[in-house]
Amino acid sequence: MSSYIGRHARLYDLFYADKPYAQEAEFVHSCIQQYGDGSTTRLLELACGTGNHALALEKHGYTITATDYSQDMLEQAKAKAKKTVSQVDFQWQDMRSLELPDCSFDVIICLFDSIGYVATNEALLQVLRGIHRCLRPGGLFIFEFWHAAAMLKEYDPLRIRRWTVPEGEVLRISETVLDPAKQLASVTYTIYELKTDGSYSSLNETQTNRFFLVQEMAGWLMASGFVAVNWFAGFANVEHITEDAWHIVAVARSKDTSEADTHGL
Ligand SMILES: C[S@@+](CC[C@H](N)C(=O)[O-])C[C@H]1O[C@@H](n2cnc3c(N)ncnc32)[C@H](O)[C@@H]1O
Numbered sequence: 028m029s030s031y032i033g034r035h036a037r038l039y040d041l042f043y044a045d046k047p048y049a050q051e052a053e054f055v056h057s058c059i060q061q062y063g064d065g066s067t068t069r070l071l072e073l074a075c076g077t078g079n080h081a082l083a084l085e086k087h088g089y090t091i092t093a094t095d096y097s098q099d100m101l102e103q104a105k106a107k108a109k110k111t112v113s114q115v116d117f118q119w120q121d122m123r124s125l126e127l128p129d130c131s132f133d134v135i136i137c138l139f140d141s142i143g144y145v146a147t148n149e150a151l152l153q154v155l156r157g158i159h160r161c162l163r164p165g166g167l168f169i170f171e172f173w174h175a176a177a178m179l180k181e182y183d184p185l186r187i188r189r190w191t192v193p194e195g196e197v198l199r200i201s202e203t204v205l206d207p208a209k210q211l212a213s214v215t216y217t218i219y220e221l222k223t224d225g226s227y228s229s230l231n232e233t234q235t236n237r238f239f240l241v242q243e244m245a246g247w248l249m250a251s252g253f254v255a256v257n258w259f260a261g262f263a264n265v266e267h268i269t270e271d272a273w274h275i276v277a278v279a280r281s282k283d284t285s286e287a288d289t290h291g292l
Contacts, residue, residue, distance in 0.1 A: 029097045030144065030234050031076070036099035038218065039077050041190055041197060047262075051138070052083035054262040055169055058278050059134055062256050064165045067133040071161060073122040074141030078104030081115045089134075092127070094120035122154050130161040137170040140274060143236035146211055151237075155251035162281040168253060169278050171262075173238040175210060176270035182212065195222040210237050241268060241275060253279040 031039060059067050068090055072081050075093035077100055085091055093115050095101050104117045120126065122137065123145060135158050145151045158168055186201040198219040203212050215233040239247075245255045256279060259265055260272035268275065 029099075030232065031097045031100050032232065033099055034228075034230055035216070035218065035232050036077070036097060036103055038197065039100065039103065040079075041192065042188075042199065043079075046079075048079040049083045051262040052080050052087070054276070055080070055084065055136060055138075056087045058169055058257075058276075059167060062278050062280065063133065063167055067167070069132050070134045070136065071127070071132040073120070073125075073135065073137040073158070074139075074144070075104060075117070076100045076139070076141075078107055078115065078117060080136065080138050081117075082107060082111065082113055084136075085113055085115055091115045092118060092132075094118045094122070094125075096121040122157070123150055124153075125157040125161055127161055131163040132161055132166060133163060134167045134169065135162055136168075140171055140173040140236060142170050143173050143238060144234070146209070146235055146237050151247060152251060155247060155253070159252040159281055164281055164283040166281045167256075167278060168248075168281065169276070171274050171276045172244060173212070173236060174268075174270075174272050174275045175238040175240045175243075177273040178205070178212060178238045179207060180270045195220070197221070210239065212236050212238060239275075244275075244277060248277075248279045252282050254282055255279050 070084065070089040070091045072091065072093040075081050075095050078093055081091050081093035093104065096119065098119060101117050101119060108115050108117060145154050162168065182203055182205060184203050188199050190197045198221065200217045202215045205212050213233060213235045217229065217231050219227055219229045221227045241258055248255050255277065258268060259276040260268050261274050262276055
């Protein structure tokens with residue numbers, strides 16, 4: 028089962044048109060420069076969506092394989108890559124069962140809270156161990172996750188946003204239900220496309236995402252062969268993390284398999 032299916036994938040870039048992807052890519056690049064050891068040129072992106080971070084990071088000189096499990100999102104990414112004559116290799120991959128022939132990436136990224144689609148402990152450990160396998164020793168895993176402290180403090184059960192487009196209007200209603208014990212937010216998107224001639228179409232998609240605490244994530248990283256290097260409140264050099272930080276950017280380094288921590292949680 029995928030997410031961002033069909034028309035929802037085609038509307039994705041409208042919904043996130045004001046997201047500062049280039050700035051975020053710049054921050055990721057600065058983390059790679061600061062924490063990477065030696066040559067870091069081969070980058071793998073997991074859950075790349077419509078490719079906005081990959082296309083921006085390519086400008087910093089990386090050779091990029093960008094993957095997602097939504098064929099519809101990849102179709103959008105590939106269309107943009109074609110227009111901009113990008114060399115990013117967009118591929119279908121489910122991050123829960125990565126199948127990449129050459130697994131010695133210098134950096135792996137997974138942004139915009141996409142790790143949270145992996146809801147269970149078992150699947151999360153599988154994903155992190157898969158990422159560890161795909162990195163060379165000393166390689167970096169840079170990812171962003173939804174912060175439980177912010178979510179539990181003041182999540183919004185109902186959000187409505189509206190966009191004006193040449194054909195009329197797009198209205199997105201997001202209804203969120205929390206399961207605090209499982210650390211899951213279930214978000215149902217109802218999207219209406221209202222045409223100027225009075226006709227409309229609608230779609231519905233529910234996505235379930237997990238949120239995490241920093242020390243919990245440090246434990247998951249430790250259990251899958253990583254050392255946590257630094258944590259930031261979003262894509263900024265802010266290391267003081269409070270419950271107002273909705274998104275945490277984590278930088279972790281892959282340990283050599285021989286020194287991998289084998290503790291379970
Ligand atoms: C919120 S979007 C983020 C997309 C992109 N990283 C961005 O910043 O715009 C989440 C993405 O995660 C992808 N995704 C969710 N679960 C996945 C999985 N198991 N394997 C690969 N991609 C996955 C979805 O298809 C979607 O493109």
